[in-house]
Amino acid sequence: MYNFEIITSAIDHFLHSVMPAQLAVITECVLIAVCTLVAYVAFAIVMIFMERKVCAAFQCRLGPTRVGFWGLLQVFADVFKMLIKEIISINNSDSLLYRLAPYLVVLSSILTFSCLPFDKGLQVLDFNVGVFFLMAASSFGVLGILLAGWSSNNKFSMIGAMRSGAQMISYELSIGLCMLTMVVLSGTMQISEIVEQQVDGWFIFKGHLPAVVAFIIYLIAGNAETNRAPFDLPEAESELTAGYHTEYSGMHFGFFYVAEFMNLFIVAGIASTLFLGGWTPLYIKGFDSFNAIMDYIPGIVWFLGKTFFLIWVLMWFRWTFPRLRVDHVPTLEWKYMVPIGLVNLLIMTICVVMNWIF
Amino acid sequence: MNYLLLFTMILASLFLVFAGMFIAGHISPRSFNKQKGEAYECGIPTQGATWVHFRAGYYLFSILFLMFDIETVFLFPWATIVQELGIKALMGILFFLFILVLGLAYAWRKKALEWK
Numbered sequence: 001m002y003n004f005e006i007i008t009s010a011i012d013h014f015l016h017s018v019m020p021a022q023l024a025v026i027t028e029c030v031l032i033a034v035c036t037l038v039a040y041v042a043f044a045i046v047m048i049f050m051e052r053k054v055c056a057a058f059q060c061r062l063g064p065t066r067v068g069f070w071g072l073l074q075v076f077a078d079v080f081k082m083l084i085k086e087i088i089s090i091n092n093s094d095s096l097l098y099r100l101a102p103y104l105v106v107l108s109s110i111l112t113f114s115c116l117p118f119d120k121g122l123q124v125l126d127f128n129v130g131v132f133f134l135m136a137a138s139s140f141g142v143l144g145i146l147l148a149g150w151s152s153n154n155k156f157s158m159i160g161a162m163r164s165g166a167q168m169i170s171y172e173l174s175i176g177l178c179m180l181t182m183v184v185l186s187g188t189m190q191i192s193e194i195v196e197q198q199v200d201g202w203f204i205f206k207g208h209l210p211a212v213v214a215f216i217i218y219l220i221a222g223n224a225e226t227n228r229a230p231f232d233l234p235e236a237e238s239e240l241t242a243g244y245h246t247e248y249s250g251m252h253f254g255f256f257y258v259a260e261f262m263n264l265f266i267v268a269g270i271a272s273t274l275f276l277g278g279w280t281p282l283y284i285k286g287f288d289s290f291n292a293i294m295d296y297i298p299g300i301v302w303f304l305g306k307t308f309f310l311i312w313v314l315m316w317f318r319w320t321f322p323r324l325r326v327d328h329v330p331t332l333e334w335k336y337m338v339p340i341g342l343v344n345l346l347i348m349t350i351c352v353v354m355n356w357i358f
Numbered sequence: 359m360n361y362l363l364l365f366t367m368i369l370a371s372l373f374l375v376f377a378g379m380f381i382a383g384h385i386s387p388r389s390f391n392k393q394k395g396e397a398y399e400c401g402i403p404t405q406g407a408t409w410v411h412f413r414a415g416y417y418l419f420s421i422l423f424l425m426f427d428i429e430t431v432f433l434f435p436w437a438t439i440v441q442e443l444g445i446k447a448l449m450g451i452l453f454f455l456f457i458l459v460l461g462l463a464y465a466w467r468k469k470a471l472e473w474k
Contacts, residue, residue: 029362033370040374086386087379091395103375110371111364125363132434153408154397166416169423176430183437246398251382255375327473330419334471338426338462342455345433352440353448 005121036114036124040262047261047311049075054312058319085250090153093247097151102248102255104144109259109266111137116269117195119279119299130191131179134270135172138225141263142168145234148256149244160243163326164227164234170333171231174221177341178214181348182274185211185357195278202277206358210348215275217337217344222267223314224329226260230321233329264311272306279303418470422462429458 011031015024049064049072056063064071089095114124115134127133142165149161185207186194197203204211224231227243235243245256272278279299283291324332351357397404432454440447465471 025362029366032363033366033373036367037370037374083378083382084386085382086388087382088394090397092397102379103372106375107368107371110374111367114363114367124367125360127360129434135430150409152397155399155404155408158408158412162412162416166419170419173423173426173430176427180430180433180437183434184440187438187441189434189438241398250386251378255378330471330473334419334422334462335466339459342459346452346455349440349448349451353444 003120008121032124036110040110040113041258043265044258044261045075045079047265048078048257050308050311051261051315054315055319058316079254082251082254087250087252090247093153094151097147098247101144101148101151102252102259104147105141105259106255108137108140108144109262111140112266112270113262115191116266116303117191117273117278118303122300123192126190126192128188128190131183131189131194131274134191135176135179138175138263138266139169139172141259142172145244148248152244152247154247156240156242157244157246160234160240160246164244167227167231167234167329168225170330171221171224171337174217174333174337174341175225177338177345178218178221179274181210181214181341181345182207184345184348184352191273195273195280198277198280200283201358202275202280202282204275207348207351208358210344210351211275213340213344214348215271217341218271218275219310219314221333221337222271223317224333226263226267226314228260228264228314229318230323231329232323233326264314265307268307268310268314269303271310272303276306276310277302278306415473418465422465422470425461426458429454 012024012028015027019027052074053063053071064074067074067077089098111125112134115126115130115137117123117126125133145168146161146165149157149159149164152158182194182203183189185203186197188194188197194203198206204215207214227234234240235245240246245253248256279302281291281294281297281299281302283294397408433451436447436451443450
C-alpha cells in the first residue's frame with residue numbers, strides 16, 4: 001500500500017531543517033494552497049474536455065478535433081479566450097453583490113474539493129467532523145447563486161436563481177440523509193477513517209440493501225445539486241437564456257462554469273469515498289493472488305478511476321433523460337426521495353444494531 | 359493545523375478568483391456603448407422593476423428545508439454512536455423521526471408540497 005504521508009513528512013522535515021519553525025509552517029501552507037489550486041484548475045480542464053468528448057460520443061459526433069492532437073488543446077484555447085474577453089458591468093446592478101457572487105461559489109467548491117481523499121495521506125482538510133463539514137461547505141454555494149441572480153437586475157437571472165435555490169436546498173436534504181446513512185454504518189465522521197474502514201470491503205457491499213438505495217438516491221440528488229440535465233431547469237436555455245449567470249461575461253462567467261464542473265467532480269468524488277471505498281482497492285475474500293495484484297495499483301488511480309466512472313455515469317444521465325417538468329422537481333424530492341431516505345436510514349440503523357452487515 | 363489549513367484554503371480560493379479577475383481586467387479590451395449596460399432580456403427594452411416580491415411557493419420550501427436541516431444537525435452526533443448504544447439508539451430515534459414525519463405529513467396534507 002502506498003502512503004503519501006512519507007512524502008509530506010519528508011518535505012515537512014526538510015523545511016523545518018532549513019528555516020525557522022514559523023516560516024516553515026507558512027511555506028507549507030503556501031505549497032499546499034498552490035498544489036490544491038493547480039489540481040483544481042487541472043481537473044476542471046480535464047472535466048470540460050471529457051464533457052465535450054463524451055457528449056460528442058453519445059451523439060455520434062467527433063467533438064473538438066482541430067486544436068492540438070485529438071483536440072487536446074481546445075480547452076486551453078477556450079480558457080485563454082475567456083481571459084481576453086471584456087468584463088461587462090451592467091447598469092443598475094447591485095455592484096457589490098454582483099462581484100461577490102463568484103467568490104462565494106468558488107469558495108464553496110474549493111473547500112469541498114480539499115476534503116476529498118485522493119490517496120492515503122493525500123487529503124488537505126481532514127476534520128473529525130469531515131462529513132458534516134462537507135455538507136456545510138457545499139451548502140454555501142447556493143448563497144453565491146442566489147446573490148448572482150438577485151444582483152444582476154435581470155428577470156431571467158432572478159427566476160433562474162430562485163429555481164436553483166429551491167432545487168438545491170431541497171435536494172441537499174437527500175444528500176444529507178444519504179451521508180447520514182453511511183455515517184451510521186461507519187460510526188465516524190472523519191473522512192480518512194471512513195475510507196480506512198472500507199479496506200476489507202467497500203461500504204456498498206458491506207451495507208448491502210440500504211447502502212445501494214442510499215447510493216442511488218445520492219446520485220440523483222447529486223445530479224440535481226449540480227444543476228445539470230435532467231435537473232437543469234435553473235438554466236434552461238430555451239426559457240431562461242442562461243439562468244442565474246445570464247449577465248456575467250468573460251472571466252466572471254468562467255468562474256461559475258468552472259465551479260459547476262468541479263461540483264460534478266466533487267459529487268462523484270464524495271460518492272466514491274462514501275460508497276465505493278475511496279482509494280481502497282477491490283478485494284475479493286479468498287482470492288489472495290487477485291488481492292495482491294490489486295495492491296499494486298496505486299490508491300490515487302483507484303480513486304480517480306471510480307470518480308471518473310461516476311462522472312461518466314452522470315454524463316450518461318444527462319444525455320439520456322429529458323428535462324423534468326418544473327412541478328415534478330419538488331414532488332420527486334419531497335414526496336419520494338425524503339420519505340425513502342428516512343425509511344432507508346431506519347433500515348440501516350436496524351441492520352447496524354442487529355449486526356446484519358458483512 | 360487543520361484550522362490553519364482551512365484558513366489557507368479560504369484565502370487561496372479568494373485569491374484564485376481575485377487573480378483571475380485581475381488578469382482578465384488588465385488584458386481584456388474595453389469599449390463603451392450606451393446600450394451595453396442594459397440587462398439582456400432578449401433584446402427588447404426592459405419592462406418594470408426586477409426586484410419585486412416573489413411567489414410564496416419558494417418560501418414554503420425554504421421553511422420545510424430549515425426544519426429538516428436542523429434535524430440533520432441533531433442526527434449526525436447520534437449517527438456516530440449508534441454502534442455503542444445498540445437497541446437504545448433505535449428506540450430513541452424512532453420517537454424523534456415520528457415527530458419529524460408528523461411535520462412532513464402535516465405539510466403534505468396542507469398541500470404545501472404542491473407546486474402551484
